[in-house]
Amino acid sequence: MVSPLVSKLRDILGKRKVLDSDAELLCYSFDATPLLYHKPDVVTLVDSEEDIRLVLEFAAQEGLPVTTRGSGTGLSGGSVPVNGGILIVTTSMNRVIEIDAHDMSATVEPGVITANLHALVEAQGLFYPPDPGSMKISTIGGNVAENAGGLRGLKYGVTGDYVLSLDTYFIDGSKIRYGTKCLKDVAGYNLTKFLIGTEGTIGIFSRIVLKLIPKPKTKTTFLALYDDIVDAARTVSAIISRKVIPSTLELMDSVTINCVEDHVNIGLPRDVEALLLIETDGHPEVVREEAEIIREACTANRVRSLRIAANARESEELFTARRNALSALARVKPTTILEDITVPRPVIPEMMVTIRQAAEQYGITIGTFGHAGDGNLHPTCLTDERDKDEIHRVEQAYEVIFEKAIALGGTISGEHGTGISKAKYLPKMVGSKALEVMKRIKHAFDPENRLNPGKIFLPTER
Amino acid sequence: MVSPLVSKLRDILGKRKVLDSDAELLCYSFDATPLLYHKPDVVTLVDSEEDIRLVLEFAAQEGLPVTTRGSGTGLSGGSVPVNGGILIVTTSMNRVIEIDAHDMSATVEPGVITANLHALVEAQGLFYPPDPGSMKISTIGGNVAENAGGLRGLKYGVTGDYVLSLDTYFIDGSKIRYGTKCLKDVAGYNLTKFLIGTEGTIGIFSRIVLKLIPKPKTKTTFLALYDDIVDAARTVSAIISRKVIPSTLELMDSVTINCVEDHVNIGLPRDVEALLLIETDGHPEVVREEAEIIREACTANRVRSLRIAANARESEELFTARRNALSALARVKPTTILEDITVPRPVIPEMMVTIRQAAEQYGITIGTFGHAGDGNLHPTCLTDERDKDEIHRVEQAYEVIFEKAIALGGTISGEHGTGISKAKYLPKMVGSKALEVMKRIKHAFDPENRLNPGKIFLPTER
Numbered sequence: 001m002v003s004p005l006v007s008k009l010r011d012i013l014g015k016r017k018v019l020d021s022d023a024e025l026l027c028y029s030f031d032a033t034p035l036l037y038h039k040p041d042v043v044t045l046v047d048s049e050e051d052i053r054l055v056l057e058f059a060a061q062e063g064l065p066v067t068t069r070g071s072g073t074g075l076s077g078g079s080v081p082v083n084g085g086i087l088i089v090t091t092s093m094n095r096v097i098e099i100d101a102h103d104m105s106a107t108v109e110p111g112v113i114t115a116n117l118h119a120l121v122e123a124q125g126l127f128y129p130p131d132p133g134s135m136k137i138s139t140i141g142g143n144v145a146e147n148a149g150g151l152r153g154l155k156y157g158v159t160g161d162y163v164l165s166l167d168t169y170f171i172d173g174s175k176i177r178y179g180t181k182c183l184k185d186v187a188g189y190n191l192t193k194f195l196i197g198t199e200g201t202i203g204i205f206s207r208i209v210l211k212l213i214p215k216p217k218t219k220t221t222f223l224a225l226y227d228d229i230v231d232a233a234r235t236v237s238a239i240i241s242r243k244v245i246p247s248t249l250e251l252m253d254s255v256t257i258n259c260v261e262d263h264v265n266i267g268l269p270r271d272v273e274a275l276l277l278i279e280t281d282g283h284p285e286v287v288r289e290e291a292e293i294i295r296e297a298c299t300a301n302r303v304r305s306l307r308i309a310a311n312a313r314e315s316e317e318l319f320t321a322r323r324n325a326l327s328a329l330a331r332v333k334p335t336t337i338l339e340d341i342t343v344p345r346p347v348i349p350e351m352m353v354t355i356r357q358a359a360e361q362y363g364i365t366i367g368t369f370g371h372a373g374d375g376n377l378h379p380t381c382l383t384d385e386r387d388k389d390e391i392h393r394v395e396q397a398y399e400v401i402f403e404k405a406i407a408l409g410g411t412i413s414g415e416h417g418t419g420i421s422k423a424k425y426l427p428k429m430v431g432s433k434a435l436e437v438m439k440r441i442k443h444a445f446d447p448e449n450r451l452n453p454g455k456i457f458l459p460t461e462r
Numbered sequence: 463m464v465s466p467l468v469s470k471l472r473d474i475l476g477k478r479k480v481l482d483s484d485a486e487l488l489c490y491s492f493d494a495t496p497l498l499y500h501k502p503d504v505v506t507l508v509d510s511e512e513d514i515r516l517v518l519e520f521a522a523q524e525g526l527p528v529t530t531r532g533s534g535t536g537l538s539g540g541s542v543p544v545n546g547g548i549l550i551v552t553t554s555m556n557r558v559i560e561i562d563a564h565d566m567s568a569t570v571e572p573g574v575i576t577a578n579l580h581a582l583v584e585a586q587g588l589f590y591p592p593d594p595g596s597m598k599i600s601t602i603g604g605n606v607a608e609n610a611g612g613l614r615g616l617k618y619g620v621t622g623d624y625v626l627s628l629d630t631y632f633i634d635g636s637k638i639r640y641g642t643k644c645l646k647d648v649a650g651y652n653l654t655k656f657l658i659g660t661e662g663t664i665g666i667f668s669r670i671v672l673k674l675i676p677k678p679k680t681k682t683t684f685l686a687l688y689d690d691i692v693d694a695a696r697t698v699s700a701i702i703s704r705k706v707i708p709s710t711l712e713l714m715d716s717v718t719i720n721c722v723e724d725h726v727n728i729g730l731p732r733d734v735e736a737l738l739l740i741e742t743d744g745h746p747e748v749v750r751e752e753a754e755i756i757r758e759a760c761t762a763n764r765v766r767s768l769r770i771a772a773n774a775r776e777s778e779e780l781f782t783a784r785r786n787a788l789s790a791l792a793r794v795k796p797t798t799i800l801e802d803i804t805v806p807r808p809v810i811p812e813m814m815v816t817i818r819q820a821a822e823q824y825g826i827t828i829g830t831f832g833h834a835g836d837g838n839l840h841p842t843c844l845t846d847e848r849d850k851d852e853i854h855r856v857e858q859a860y861e862v863i864f865e866k867a868i869a870l871g872g873t874i875s876g877e878h879g880t881g882i883s884k885a886k887y888l889p890k891m892v893g894s895k896a897l898e899v900m901k902r903i904k905h906a907f908d909p910e911n912r913l914n915p916g917k918i919f920l921p922t923e924r
Contacts, residue, residue, distance in 0.1 A: 102703045103807050125705060147648050158646060160625070160655070176896040182804040183836045184620060184876035186609050186659050187884070187891045188918055189900045193622070194656040197648050214705035241564045242585060243676035285747035342644040344565050374645045414646035422649070429649045434638040437907070438651045444906040446901070456650055 005062070006042050007443065009086075012054050019043040028087050029210040031072040031079045032134070032339050033421055034389060035385055038080055040067065040087035047092035049167070049175070049206045056173040056204075059086050059450065066171065067452045068200045070111060070139030073132075073340055076419025080198045082454040088204065096120060097207065104212040105181050110141025110205045117210075127215040129156035131355050132415070133323050141205050147197030149415030151322065153316045154373035155247045155281075158415065160196035162211045168195055168203035181209055199417050200452040202445050219247065219281035220291050221315035223307045224298045229253055229274035229356075231302045233349040236276070236372045238297040240345055244290045248279035249373025250322050253352075256329060256367040256380070260321050263328035268321065272304060276372070277322050279315070325369045327449060331367075333382040335391075339398060340422075342376040343410030354404040355379045361400075362393040376414035402428075426456065467524070468504050468727045471548075474516050481505040490549050492703045493534035493541045494596070495883055496799050497847055500542055501902035502529065502549035509554035511629070511637070511668045516668075518635040521548050521912065528633065529914045530662045532573060532601030535594075536608060537800055538881025540661045544916040550666065552603050557670070566674040567626060567643050572603025572667045577760060579672075589677040591618035594877070595785055601665050609659030611877030613784065616835035617709045617743075618675075620877065622658035630657055631670035633913040642771035643671055661869040662914040664907050681709065681743035682753050685769045686760045687734045691715055691818075693764045694810040698834045700759040701740070702807055706752045710741035711835025713785050715814075718791060718829040718842070722783050725790035730783065734766060738834070739784050741777070788842065795827075795844040797853075801860060804838040805872030816866040817841045823862075838876035864890075880918045888918065 002010075006020045009383045019025070020042050022346050029039040041064070046052050059066045059253050065085030072079055081087050106117060114135040121128050131150035132138055138148065144166070149158045161247035165179030168191075178191040189377045195203055198333035226232040232251055232383065239246060252260070261268045268275070276298075280290040291308075309315035330336040343351045355377075359366040379393050379401060402412050402425050412418075427435050439457060442449070464472075468482045481487070482504050491501040503526070508514050521528045527547030534541050543549050556573035563586045568579060583590050593612035594600055600610065606628070611620045627641030630653075638655040657665055688694040694713055701708060714722065716735050721791040723730045730737070741753040753770070760768050771777035792798040805813045814830065817839075821828040832839035841863060843856050855862075863872050864887050874880075874887045889897050901919060904911070 074678075088742045102699065104702065147652070149646050153646060160652075170899075174681070174895050176893060177894055178871050178892060180804075180871050181806045182838075182871075182873055182876065184611050184615060184804050184833075184838050185873045186877060186879050187873050188880050188888050189656070189903060190609070190622075190659050191896060191899060193658065194651070196655065197652050214707065237564065240566065247678065283745060283748045283751070289745070293660045327595060342642075344643045344647050346565055370648075376644075376646050408640050410642055411642050411647040411649050413643065413648045415648060417648050418650050427649050430640060431638060433636050433655060434640055435650070437632075437638060437653060440906045441651060441903065444902045 009042060009044060009058060012058055013044060013051055015118060017044070017045045017047070017051065019050065024449050028069065028089065029080070031074045031077065032079040033075055033080065033419070034335050036080050036420060038076045038084065040081040043087045043089060045089050045092050052088065052169050052204055052206055053173050053175070053179065055086060055088055055170060056169060057429045061173060063448070065450050065456030068204045070142035071137045073134035073138040074142060074419065075340065076413065078146060078417050078419040078452070078455055079142070082188060082420060086164050091139060091232060093206070099124060100181070101126060103151050103181060106210045106212055108140055108208050108210065110139060110208060112140045114138050114140060114143055120141050121212055122215055125215050126212040127214055128162065128210060130162060132158040135323045135328060140208055144196055144205055144208055145198065145200045146417045147415070149371065149376065151250060151371060153249045153371055154249055155245045160193070163192055163196055163208060164211050165209035166192045166195055166205050166208035168205055170430070171446045183211065190331045197417070199419060199455055201442060201455050202451070205240050216247070216281035218284050218287055219279055219315070220287050221309040221318055222278040222294060223309070223318055224276040225269055225272045225304045226274045226302070227272060227304050229352055230349045232274035232276050233352050233372065235298050235301040235303065236348055237345045238301055239294055240292050242297055244280070246278050246290070246294065247281040248277060250277040250370070251372035252322065252325060252369040253367060255365065256369040259328040259332055260325055264324055265333060266317050266321055266322050277318055288447065329367050329380050329382060333384055335383045335385040337381040337383060337394060339379050339401065340376070340413045340416040341379070341401060341405035341410055342374065343405055343408045345375050346375040347408045348372060348375060351377065351404065351408060355401055358397040359399045362397040364390065364394055364397055366397070373408065374414070420455060423456060471504060471506060471520060474520055475506060475513060479507045479509070479513065481507065481837045482620040490531065490551065491542070493536045493539065493810055495537055495539040495542065495881070496797050498539045498542050498882060500544045500546065502543040503546045505549045505551060507551050508553050514550065514631050514666055514668055515635050515637070517548060517550055518631060518633065522634060527571070527912050527915050530666045532604035533599045535596035535600045536604060536881065537802065537878040538875065538883045540608060540881040540917055541604070542882065544882060553601060555668070562643070563588060565643060567918065568672045568674055570602055570670050570672065572601060572670060574602045576600050576602060576605055583674055584677055587677050588674040590624065590672060590674055592621040592624060595788060606658055606667055607660065607662045607878070608879045611833065611838065613710045613712060613833060615833055616711055617707045622655070624673045625654055625658055625670060626673050627671035628654045628657055628665050628667050630665035632665050632669055633908045637668070641671065645673065649904055651684070651908055658753060659879070661881060661917055663904060663917050664913070678709070678743035679745045680749055681741055681917060682749050683771035683780055684740040684756060685771070685780055686738040686740060687766045688764070689734060689766050690764065691736035692811045693813055694738050695814050696836065697760050697763040697765065699807045701756055704755050704759055706742070706755050708740050708752070708756065708835060710739060712739040712832070713834035714784065714787060714831040715829060717827065718787050718831040721790040721794055721829060722787055725793060726783050726786055728779050728783055729890055739780055782884055791829050791842050791844060795846055797845045797847040799843040799845060799856060801841050801863065802875045802878040803841070803863060803867035803872055804836065804876030805867055805870045807837050809870045810837060811871060813839065813866065817863055820859040820862040824859040826852065826856055826859055828859070836876070882917060885918060885920050890914060
């Protein structure tokens with residue numbers, strides 16, 4: 001029997017775009033965040049701006065919550081409809097509206113897959129740098145909503161640094177466009193910059209203009225192996241303080257290395273304590289000189305061995321290994337809890353020590369990898385959600401880790417967002433006044449708290 | 463006789479920090495925006511966060527408007543206290559709190575002069591790229607409030623691209639800090655990104671953390687002369703579409719060239735219709751190759767002559783000439799009205815034709831210069847505010863120019879802000895819904911509209 005809600009929505013959107021079977025609702029009840037499931041009341045597969053508007057107007061009439069979702073690769077629960085209601089899935093809005101090779105911009109719908117955009121623009125000698133770990137599945141809309149980072153963030157910045165203009169629907173069904181193809185625009189408040197990273201709680205993006213840059217001419221990839229993870233962490237700072245900004249500067253600890261090697265089997269050494277994956281890109285002469293400096297910085301910090309990828313295939317293999325770190329870790333135990341702290345580079349060694357100590361103290365397994373070049377680390381706990389006692393200890397360990405990250409002048413999330421998983425740490429991170437300001441902004445846009453409710457802010461005590 | 467307002471403020475801040483003589487108020491009644499004067503009721507020279515808080519709390523008790531001002535180099539009236547009240551001048555808060563050469567950041571108070579920061583960081587081999595025309599006088603606080611651009615915006619971005627963290631006072635005297643030294647931070651809404659460019663209408667910055675980058679190793683400066691300004695404009699697009707992003711790509715038309723030559727006398731040719739000032743920076747080999755491509759792009763677009771600056775002094779001379787464009791134009795007639803449109807690069811030639819035609823149609827003199835590389839043009843009218851008829855024609859001409867910029871997918875302001883001068887064009891630029899959203903945000907922060915009232919939004923019709 002079809003509920004009145006579903007039947008009304010089908011009248012509006014057509015049958016094909018409205019899903020309500022138990023199996024379908026289950027498929028849309030989670031994203032990549034562990035321990036978090038909630039079914040929507042109904043799923044709508046929008047494929048036009050008109051569809052978005054119709055769903056929002058219907059939701060307004062019925063007073064229903066609305067949550068937006070792309071591919072569901074988020075790691076803080078941003079697209080999980082924890083209050084039920086209507087889920088808007090934007091993956092069918094996947095048209096590349098324009099690639100302007102002449103003026104270097106791309107105009108896309110929100111459902112375009114990040115890696116597909118990479119391929120399209122690179123074929124024209126252009127480059128869209130943001131490369132979140134999930135780029136082969138993630139959508140540009142989700143990347144903008146979360147202000148996703150990636151391996152190239154250190155040198156090239158994050159998603160938000162490339163967004164020139166957004167078309168955004170608000171909860172009442174109205175739409176604005178802010179921004180142009182121009183690199184500079186200071187007309188009124190910059191709503192585009194504000195909307196980036198609001199995690200689906202303020203608006204729904206329907207059209208996105210991205211800045212492109214020329215594709216770097218060449219690159220060199222290094223694999224640096226360390227007997228002591230603190231030496232690896234020191235190398236990170238040593239490279240930057242020599243005024244070299246690598247395009248990638250990634251760290252993996254021994255737990256991660258072994259899981260990755262189990263998974264992809266490319267011959268990573270199992271007996272090291274850490275590795276750095278380092279890439280410099282650009283003009284061949286620049287790459288050559290930077291490679292020399294990187295070699296010197298590694299040597300000065302007791303690297304065990306330093307290998308240059310012999311060719312593009314070998315380099316790609318190393319990057320694939322790094323991108324598979326999360327899925328490799330996830331194979332080991334039933335539950336993988338990935339965190340996303342970021343600290344200033346000079347204190348990475350101190351942070352690494354704290355992570356190791358917290359794992360020991362609470363008797364849990366944590367593998368750490370991440371974008372060490374920008375201080376963004378992903379301590380990842382391998383656990384089992386059915387083991388309530390262990391999950392409790394995991395929470396205690398992360399509490400220690402978060403406190404330390406904040407104390408070191410860092411943040412609780414570098415690129416995954418606050419969502420649900422980090423909402424309880426947000427007050428400590430930003431302070432009660434900033435939190436109140438954020439709530440005031442949210443209220444100004446969505447007074448009934450119907451757009452992606454339950455995210456960023458803890459449910460208010462009543 | 464000292465007013466009760468002044469006497470109370472002196473009790474709070476001390477006599478020295480409170481100015482109220484007619485001459486003093488007059489000095490603070492304008493910025494660099496033409497046709498705009500309004501005296502504050504009282505001026506406070508704050509030199510600490512505590513001072514800012516005390517003034518804001520006093521203003522709240524008395525229900526007075528508060529406007530913030532740095533050096534007053536703004537070009538849209540953002541720091542003119544058009545509703546009177548208390549003016550907070552932050553130029554005494556000019557401490558450089560830290561330059562972290564190791565991790566590449568600078569922490570400063572808002573009153574630090576932009577060029578002073580350049581000198582300090584460059585002495586350490588680092589680089590703070592944003593270089594607004596007024597950088598020798600302007601303050602970092604003002605640059606952040608306006609999201610100031612500059613000559614290096616094309617390659618390096620604008621002020622907002624370098625702001626990592628802000629301490630901000632709101633109208634009620636409360637303060638937040640958002641952001642860390644980390645390049646990535648997605649904890650809740652990014653209030654820093656939102657606050658950049660809000661033109662003093664949302665908060666007052668008391669501490670600013672800026673990202674630094676390594677200083678480019680070398681540079682080459684070109685002076686390209688053209689008999690036809692459209693060829694110069696075409697060269698801009700030709701360079702970019704060859705995938706070269708110069709660090710500077712500036713245009714000056716014949717009116718500007720002649721005024722500059724009158725002013726600084728460095729031997730610019732008076733008989734050309736336009737010149738481009740082009741600079742490429744970075745690694746010597748990159749600079750050498752880009753210089754070749756630039757030369758080829760100029761030649762393909764009928765450049766009359768192309769000269770490379772022989773040495774740093776000659777290059778500096780050319781940049782000084784460009785930076786003096788506004789003051790050179792300002793010497794010719796009593797009133798100089800500078801505008802700040804930005805259009806996509808490929809339509810710069812069309813925009814230049816419209817500017818020329820509008821000047822002819824309305825019988826006025828417009829000199830155009832600007833950051834052509836990012837499409838940001840400054841058509842500058844030389845006029846006399848006492849000639850009401852001519853001022854009326856100037857307004858009509860600018861109306862044509864703004865309409866065209868919007869129609870071409872551009873914006874009414876690339877780097878000067880909306881302030882008062884462009885408030886009446888903002889609704890057309892962003893649309894009524896976006897304007898309403900901006901007003902709602904403003905109201906959420908400042909419900910009594912006491913912080914820098916009269917800016918960005920036209921006074922509401924009652």
